[in-house]
Amino acid sequence: MHSEDIPALTWTRLAQKLLRNTVLIVLIGVIGAGAAYAWAATRPLTYSATASLVAANLQRVPTYVRLASSDEVLDGAVSGLSVADARAQLTVTTPSKTNFVMVKATGRDPQQVADLANAVADGLQREARQIEEALGNSASDDALRVVTAAHAPQNPTRDDRLVYTLAGFVIGVLIGVVVVLAREWWGRPIKGMRDVRAQAPGIPIVDMGAAQPGSSPASPSRSGRGTLHRQVAFLQLAHPRVLVCLVPGTSDRRAVGAADVARALTAEGRTVMLVDADFVESSASRSCGVDASRGLTDVLLGAAAHADVAVLQGDLTVVPPGDAPPNPDEVLASEEMREFLASAEASHESVVVQLGAGAERHFPWVGVRAAVIVTRGRTTTRQLRITLRNLAEQNIAPAVLLASAGKETPDAEAPAPGG
Incomplete structure (x- = not known):
């Protein structure tokens, strides 16, 4: 008998070992996917609602975007709402080279995010009117007006269950591969x-x-x-x-x-x-x-x-x-x-x-x-x-x-x- 006759741990042999244990590896992957899905299902879903405003003066749009996150607008907007951190839930943007201002609210409660977006839009509209009146603009009522009100969303903005399930399956498969290789390396009874x-x-x-x-x-x-x-x-x-x-x-x-x-x-x-x-x-x-x-x-x-x-x-x-x-x-x-x-x-x-x-x-x-x-x-x-x-x-x-x-x-x- 020669040492070459005793099977050594080679990459080819390890690959064959993985193929022979495909069912076990896939089973561990399925268990990981199930655990990840169950964990994701317990997480609250995220909803978002958007109110749209249009400005009469395109040059005023950057000012209105910054104004939406100011204390003058937010203090009045959230006074009647049970919102812990309005700034963290708000995103105010404007499409490039347009006079639109988009007020988007995100949170766990669909009705609350709609109310927050509408309240901020209304508060921003009032502040814009006061600015134009202070500047002596006779058309202050049309300086910034709401064109689309936010409505309570029916569906969540993002459902992470599929992402978590896929990630759990991949992690489970990797764990299965490590288990099989470890058993082969350290030996099994x-x-x-x-x-x-x-x-x-x-x-x-x-x-x-x-x-x-x-x-x-x-x-x-x-x-x-x-x-x-x-x-x-x-x-x-x-x-x-x-x-x-x-x-x-x-x-x-x-x-x-x-x-x-x-x-x-x-x-x-x-x-x-x-x-x-x-x-x-x-x-x-x-x-x-x-x-x-x-x-x-x-x-x-x-x-x-x-x-x-x-x-x-x-x-x-x-x-x-x-x-x-x-x-x-x-x-x-x-x-x-x-x-x-x-x-x-x-x-x-x-x-x-x-x-x-x-x-x-x-x-x-x-x-x-x-x-x-x-x-x-x-x-x-x-x-x-x-x-x-x-x-x-x-x-x-x-x-x-x-x-x-x-x-x-x-x-x-x-x-x-x-x-």
Whole structure:
């Protein structure tokens, strides 16, 4: 197996992922559109009404436009109206090169905006008449007159519900895209064979069936491919009987580990040695309820014999890790470790080794079968992908053991070594 065989996150793959999740993305967009429409529907609508005036003197029009917003006009116009801020609601304009003055009022109440526009138009007309009278203009009554009164509008000036709905849909789609890409980048829990095959094309996969941590996994009778030990034997035809187990990126006690694989093999009548080389978590020893303070490191350093640290549990022999060495990668790759595995292989039908998290970056042995244990609902696609790529970069061809975990079980009482 080569690293190129493990699918990497490329733009093409991400685009394919988006296409496969089109329904989910559109659904999130529809939810966003519905939420935006509901929010917009609660907002009050805006209405506007316009009163038109015509000036007798074109040169006076700019003066009248400025006059409409003056205190003299507004104070009198709003005296009978319940308007909080008349200036904010008014817009007074004149079409280019015309003698028309347009008084437009905007607000939430259609009748109120019509009354405000008419009141300002009337007030502006009175002020214009007074100005012309002060200037001695005999035609002051026609200086500025209302030609079109404002009427209460029947329809709102602007209905933002469509705009908000479209915006909500677009935002929802973007959120859906981010969710899909985030799930692909950070990984999602593996559910079954299909997910494993997508991450591990061409790699042997053994379905262990249901595995309750702390007990024996069930044989995968559903697959119809024989018992677990026969499937493991097929994996080991061209390899020694040493099966090195890696659990991608998790120390979750509900995840299936090497101890569960070892129990499954002993349940089918095989003599198995379980070697816990996880110096940090001691996950296999913990699962078996074995004291991990003295074990493999003592044997490798010559401080103890194999029989002194091994714990017998029926057909299962457990070797705990012992104290963590400062150089675990070198210890596992040492000649003493190879001799220990050869001795274990000679005295047992199967040897199952548990490595710690991240050990796949410096796989210590050549000529043994590596097995990546994947727990349904616990291991993520990203964790499996990274583990396989790390092994592929070292030309290690692993198998994948797929299991289903039950609920967490409490640690058993630790038996003494040699028991």
